[in-house]
Amino acid sequence: MSIKVENITKLYGKQKALNNVSFEIKSGEIVGFIGPNGAGKSTMMKIICGYLPPSSGNAEVNGFDVMEQSLEVRRHIGYLPEQNPLYPEMYVKEYLEFVGGIYNVKNLQGRISEIIGLTGLDREQHKKIGALSKGYRQRVGLAQALIHDPAVLVLDEPTTGLDPNQIVEIRNLISEAGKSKTILLSTHIMQEVEAICDRIIIINKGEIVANDRTGEIYQHTAQAGFIVLVEFNKVLDESIVQKIPLVDKVLKVKGDSWLVSNSNGIDIRESIFKFAVEKGYSVLSMQKQEKSLEEVFQELTK
Ligand code: ADP
Ligand code: MG
Numbered sequence: 689m690s691i692k693v694e695n696i697t698k699l700y701g702k703q704k705a706l707n708n709v710s711f712e713i714k715s716g717e718i719v720g721f722i723g724p725n726g727a728g729k730s731t732m733m734k735i736i737c738g739y740l741p742p743s744s745g746n747a748e749v750n751g752f753d754v755m756e757q758s759l760e761v762r763r764h765i766g767y768l769p770e771q772n773p774l775y776p777e778m779y780v781k782e783y784l785e786f787v788g789g790i791y792n793v794k795n796l797q798g799r800i801s802e803i804i805g806l807t808g809l810d811r812e813q814h815k816k817i818g819a820l821s822k823g824y825r826q827r828v829g830l831a832q833a834l835i836h837d838p839a840v841l842v843l844d845e846p847t848t849g850l851d852p853n854q855i856v857e858i859r860n861l862i863s864e865a866g867k868s869k870t871i872l873l874s875t876h877i878m879q880e881v882e883a884i885c886d887r888i889i890i891i892n893k894g895e896i897v898a899n900d901r902t903g904e905i906y907q908h909t910a911q912a913g914f915i916v917l918v919e920f921n922k923v924l925d926e927s928i929v930q931k932i933p934l935v936d937k938v939l940k941v942k943g944d945s946w947l948v949s950n951s952n953g954i955d956i957r958e959s960i961f962k963f964a965v966e967k968g969y970s971v972l973s974m975q976k977q978e979k980s981l982e983e984v985f986q987e988l989t990k
Pocket of ligand 2: 726729730731770844
């Protein structure tokens with residue numbers, strides 16, 4: 689197991705930022721850690737990287753305890769913090785020499801050239817960090833996280849604040865790095881996890897509310913099946929709407945409109961229509977509801 693988090697609770701004074709959080713990430717997985725601001729993502733990541741002690745619980749990286757063996761943990765982990773703390777007065781190359789020196793990287797000059805190529809910093813390597821655009825500063829952040837070739841990467845909102853082109857470039861770099869590494873990546877952008885993650889862990893108010901493969905999370909959490917928004921020509925009692933064959937859930941939206949569903953995903957439109965005809969009602973409109981991951985997320989975190 690690359691990352692193992694067991695019953696982590698974190699209190700800042702009286703405020704509980706994490707409440708009994710547990711999850712595991714296997715070697716080679718790219719996992720999206722998603723949740724609204726203040727959910728506890730950064731706190732969890734700092735704990736995993738050994739920069740912040742939990743109030744209780746354990747976490748391991750590659751089998752090393754983050755508190756007891758924090759030096760080993762840092763050797764195996766590359767961390768891009770949310771506030772990417774770069775030194776604006778330093779030159780790109782000088783900064784990478786500095787970070788590589790801390791990690792005691794062998795053949796440092798060779799490794800720096802390699803990493804500069806990998807992160808697309810060739811043309812910027814002799815510039816001061818302060819002179820770079822946010823997208824390029826983020827590349828420097830990724831370069832420092834990768835310099836010691838760690839097995840695990842922890843990236844805290846790596847694309848926040850970037851423009852759409854920069855987002856694509858950084859995502860590509862992450863996907864490329866992910867071919868040989870385990871990655872935990874936080875974001876509040878749904879499309880980001882859909883684009884690059886194998887699995888998604890949703891956190892809200894310090895608690896895990898979902899943890900599943902990216903493609904499956906929607907089916908599991910939506911509990912939706914086949915949902916139809918239907919409008920009748922008159923106000924009906926819930927007891928009547930419930931009698932529509934194949935419909936197992938009904939929800940009054942407003943006036944004559946209802947959300948009705950079949951949890952097994954069976955198409956209920958024909959059944960609704962026949963039912964209405966038999967009972968002498970008219971169906972004024974009927975729309976199948978397509979739920980996106982986005983909506984599932986909002987549902988889970990509201
Ligand atoms: P996220 O990264 O998901 O936005 P954080 O982990 O930064 O969430 O924060 C989780 C909660 O803990 C928030 O309510 C935040 O205000 C609080 N918090 C974070 N850091 C500190 C701190 N150093 N001192 C006090 N409260 C903090
Ligand atoms: Mg954060």
